[in-house]
Every structure is written in structure tokens, then in C-alpha cells.
Amino acid sequence: MGNDIQQKKERRRENVIQPNKIAYLKQVKQSNMSEVLEKIWQHQQISRVELVEHTGLTSGTITNLTHELIELKVIREFEAVSGNVGRRRVMLGFDTSQYRIIGLDIGRATAEIVVVDLNGKIIRTIERDMSDRKGPDEYFGVIDPLLTEVKQEIEASGLTILGLGVGVPGPMDYGAGTLLDPPNFPGWRNYPLQSVLEQKFGLTTLIEDDARTSAMAERWYGLGRSIQDLVFITMGIGIGGGVVNEGKIVRGTNGLCGQVGHMTIVLDGKICDCGNRGCWETVGSIPGILSRWSGGNTMEQLTEAIRTGDSEALQCMEDTLNYLETALINVYNMYDPELVVLGGRLYPYLADYLLPVQNHLRSRLYAFAKDRLRIEPSTFGTSQSAVGAAALVLGFLLSEPVRLLALTEA
Ligand SMILES: [Zn+2]
Incomplete structure (x- = not known):
């Protein structure tokens, strides 16, 4: 009997240092550290007490993890004055020095x-x-x-x-x-x-x-810092999209998730490079728009013609906005994003029409969802993807x- 107990004890001791246990502990540490970093990222300035509240980790774990992250120069402490009494508090934020x-x-x-x-x-x-x-x-x-x-x-x-x-x-x-x-x-x-x-x-x-x-630029550094679900749509020579769901990029089985430019907008429309017919890109990208207008070859010329009241140019823009609106309704109903961001070389030519497009979209969305509709221009312009x-x-x-x-x- 005594031997049995002794053996069990030894087995237990062995278990502690088994490689899979070490891997498990590393995994736990990684997941805790990741959660702490994410909260610091979201709040920009957060105290240790708030970290305990937001993560559910013990104050001991928070103390250890933040100590390690400070040593690694990933985060740093700084003092902030809070409340009416002017109490000084030690806050944590990202360290930009290393x-x-x-x-x-x-x-x-x-x-x-x-x-x-x-x-x-x-x-x-x-x-x-x-x-x-x-x-x-x-x-x-x-x-x-x-x-x-x-x-x-x-x-x-x-x-x-x-x-x-x-x-x-x-x-x-x-x-x-x-x-x-x-x-x-x-x-x-x-x-x-x-x-x-x-x-x-x-x-x-x-x-x-x-x-x-481009979607990740908004999720991490731009408008979506605390937003977990967003769709980025880039409109230019082509139309592309990036979907972020629960904070992560969604790729799909073939890496095609978010290819919003290839949603069908015109049932019997032109053949697209992708093999489909009537994709949004064939009518809504810069070449797609200009192919529907005989008065010129550039977006500048189209904008000028609209300004002078040219009826064909006005019709071309109205159709463009209808396609955009239809595409956005589909995006909303498919992805249910908290935020849609529009960017790319075409966006500046459409920016003035965004408000009426949004108002019209609201009338086409589920009633309970329409108040949360949010469409914004991209934050970083031509540097978005980099x-x-x-x-x-x-x-x-x-x-x-x-x-x-x-x-x-x-
Ligand atoms: Zn296509």
C-alpha cells in the first residue's frame, strides 16, 4: 500500500514537468497575456484594478503579467490624475519606445x-x-x-x-x-x-x-479600435472587401470571403473576370462607371458634367448610387457589421452622396438595426493597406x- 502511494506521488510529480503540461501552462499564460494586452489596447489607459475587473483574472496574475510586459517594454506605467479630488493613479498603456x-x-x-x-x-x-x-x-x-x-x-x-x-x-x-x-x-x-x-x-x-x-488598419489603428465586426470596402479599378468578425479576419474556404465586388447586382449583366455575370465591379468600379457614360473617360470629367447638369452624367451617377446602395444592403444583411468603411480611389467622387445613400439605406434595413447603421470613410487614405x-x-x-x-x- 505504502509503495502504491509513493508511486502515485512520484507520478504526480512527473506530471508537473511533463512537456505537455509545460505547453499547457504556456498556452494559459499566452491566452491570459493576450487578454490583458487586448484590454490595454481597447482602453489605451487602464489601471491594474480595472484589468482585474475586465478580464476576471486574479490580481496576482495581473501583477505578474503586467510586470513581465513592462520588463519586455511592451507596456509601461504612467501617472494619471482622476476625478474631482485629483487622485493620482498608476495607469498602464502601450510602450512606444522599444x-x-x-x-x-x-x-x-x-x-x-x-x-x-x-x-x-x-x-x-x-x-x-x-x-x-x-x-x-x-x-x-x-x-x-x-x-x-x-x-x-x-x-x-x-x-x-x-x-x-x-x-x-x-x-x-x-x-x-x-x-x-x-x-x-x-x-x-x-x-x-x-x-x-x-x-x-x-x-x-x-x-x-x-x-x-485595409480592414485591419481600421480594426487596430483606425475607427474600429473597440469594434469587433466591420466590413471594409475598397472601390477603385476593382471593388474588394475585407471582413472582420469578432476581431478577426474572415477568409472563407477559398480565401474569397468579403469579395463584395463580385456580388451579382445586374442579373443578366456583363461577364466579369471572375466568371460570373453582372458583378457589382462590372458596373460600380471606376471602369464600370465610365463604361456606362459616353461623355468622357475620367471620373473628373464625369464630376464636371454632373456639375453642369448633363442629364446622361446625372443618370450615370444615379445608377452608380443605386448599385452602391443595393450592394450595401446586401453587405448589411449578410455580415451584420457594426461599421462599414469605404475607401479606395473612387470614394472621393462619391463622398458627397454618402448621406442620402445612408438615409435611403435606413429605410431598407430591419427596423431594429437601422439606428446602428454606421458608414464611414477610411482613416489612412492611400496608406490604408500599408x-x-x-x-x-x-x-x-x-x-x-x-x-x-x-x-x-x-
Ligand atoms: Zn465578378
Whole structure:
């Protein structure tokens, strides 16, 4: 009997140090740390007591985790004066002194590099015209020296780069980290972008469709800081979309979730590049709009014709707004977002009409949902995707802090 008890005790002791137990404890720590970081992110300034209230973790756990995060220079303490009595309180917020994130947008017409700190403040922006660069070799002939310079500059200041986020024209193979066959982007088919960049720069590299990086820019750094469900719609030469649900990017089975430009708007309409007929993109993108107007070739000309009261131009814009409204109703009923963000090169030409579109939309939505309808222009203009690419890395830090911080220590 005595032996049995002894053996049980030993087994129990062994259990404590079994590798799967260590992995489990790491997982618990990661999940707790992630929750703490998310709350600090949402509130920007929060006390330890409030962290206990918001996370349900014990004050001991909060003390330990925040201590560790302060040591790692991910968060820092600062004093805030609160209430009428002017009581000083120690608050926690993100520390912007140690880490930088690089965002890169690989666009058809332009490439953009941004450097941001942990609060999403843009420290540096570099933009280059790439319309004449064909294929990855020519493209990286321009980008490589710029990224190298940016990386060296950050490291020379004693700062740590958490990672490189990259926005690319979709669709892509997420498992392989390759671009599939982006339309109007010759030479990039099956290009192993993720591994090439990782090898070149030795940084944790995350790549994502540019409509989704744009959505992430709003979710992390823009309008959606405390919003968990949003749809970003980018309108330009094409129409793309990125869906964020419960704070996370939604891709779908084939990476096609949020391809709002390919919802059918005209039942027997023109054939689209995707193979479908009458997609919103065929009538609502810049080329789609201009194909329905015979008076000119640019959005500037169309805007001017509308200003002078040209009836064909007015009809073209009315149809454009009807398509937009129909698409938005479909987006609302399919995704039920808290926020819809509109961006892209077409948006400025439609901005003046947004209020009537919203008012009309309200009359077409479920009565109980209409008061919460919120449509806003994008926050970062032409830098949207590059900022969002950096936000991918921030999202990684907040969801898997132990993994990302361990990588930077190595
Ligand atoms: Zn289509």
C-alpha cells in the first residue's frame, strides 16, 4: 500500500514537468497575456484594478503579467490624475519606445512602406510609383534597398522590429504564402512572396490580401479600435472587401470571403473576370462607371458634367448610387457589421452622396438595426493597406504574445 502511494506521488510529480503540461501552462499564460494586452489596447489607459475587473483574472496574475510586459517594454506605467479630488493613479498603456513594425503594400501602381510604433503612430512613410515595374524582379529592385535602409535605420537606433506585414493583390494561397494569379499583375503568379521576404530580411513576415489589410488598419489603428465586426470596402479599378468578425479576419474556404465586388447586382449583366455575370465591379468600379457614360473617360470629367447638369452624367451617377446602395444592403444583411468603411480611389467622387445613400439605406434595413447603421470613410487614405499590413503584426503580438516576443529575443 505504502509503495502504491509513493508511486502515485512520484507520478504526480512527473506530471508537473511533463512537456505537455509545460505547453499547457504556456498556452494559459499566452491566452491570459493576450487578454490583458487586448484590454490595454481597447482602453489605451487602464489601471491594474480595472484589468482585474475586465478580464476576471486574479490580481496576482495581473501583477505578474503586467510586470513581465513592462520588463519586455511592451507596456509601461504612467501617472494619471482622476476625478474631482485629483487622485493620482498608476495607469498602464502601450510602450512606444522599444518596438517598431514595418508595413509594406505591394500595389499595382504604387508600393508603400510604413514604420509604425506600438500605438499605430506612423513614424515614416515611403512611397514609390511602380506602374512601369513588371514582375517581382523589377519590383524588388526598387523595394529591397528601401526595406534594407529602413531596417538598418531602426536597428541602428537600438530598437527591435517585431515583424514585417505585407499587403498584396489577392487572391493568394495562405498555406504556401504565395500569390495565386492576381488580375492585371503579370509575373506574380505562384510567387513565393512570404518565404522570399523572410529569407531576404530575416523578419517574421505576414502576408494578406490588400482589402483585408485595409480592414485591419481600421480594426487596430483606425475607427474600429473597440469594434469587433466591420466590413471594409475598397472601390477603385476593382471593388474588394475585407471582413472582420469578432476581431478577426474572415477568409472563407477559398480565401474569397468579403469579395463584395463580385456580388451579382445586374442579373443578366456583363461577364466579369471572375466568371460570373453582372458583378457589382462590372458596373460600380471606376471602369464600370465610365463604361456606362459616353461623355468622357475620367471620373473628373464625369464630376464636371454632373456639375453642369448633363442629364446622361446625372443618370450615370444615379445608377452608380443605386448599385452602391443595393450592394450595401446586401453587405448589411449578410455580415451584420457594426461599421462599414469605404475607401479606395473612387470614394472621393462619391463622398458627397454618402448621406442620402445612408438615409435611403435606413429605410431598407430591419427596423431594429437601422439606428446602428454606421458608414464611414477610411482613416489612412492611400496608406490604408500599408498601415493595415503593419496592423497584421500588431494583431499577431496581441493574439500570440509569447510566440512573437520569443522570436524577437532569439
Ligand atoms: Zn465578378
